[in-house]
Amino acid sequence: MILKLQDAKVGAAVIVSVAGRLDGAGAPEIAAHCNTLITGGATRLLLDVAGVDYISSAGLRSLLVLAKSIKAVHGSLVLCNLSPMVREVLAISGCDQILTLAVNRAAAIAVLT
DSSP states (O other): OOOEEEEEEETTEEEEEEEEEESTTHHHHHHHHHHHHHHTTOOEEEEEEEEEEEEOHHHHHHHHHHHHHHHHTTOEEEEESOOHHHHHHHHHHTGGGTSEEESSHHHHHHHHO
């Protein structure tokens, strides 16, 4: 499945809805997309990963690099709506201690504001 990315803006936050596989093929797509947003001035990113059905080590790496990139511009990144499988992979890898996670969009927006 090709990674699908859709943007929306809520206040100062840019919401990126992600659907598909965050693997070796999808990781560069999300990285390029979000880096374009950051270069364009976005400093508050919310990744709604409800549609992500698989995440590999390449996907984890892309999220960590993205978090570092947004932090470099004094911004914030929050992930929300994680499936049980994605949440488990983040927990096993320890990434849940590095990345900011929220249960849903409302909670994520509250963290970003």
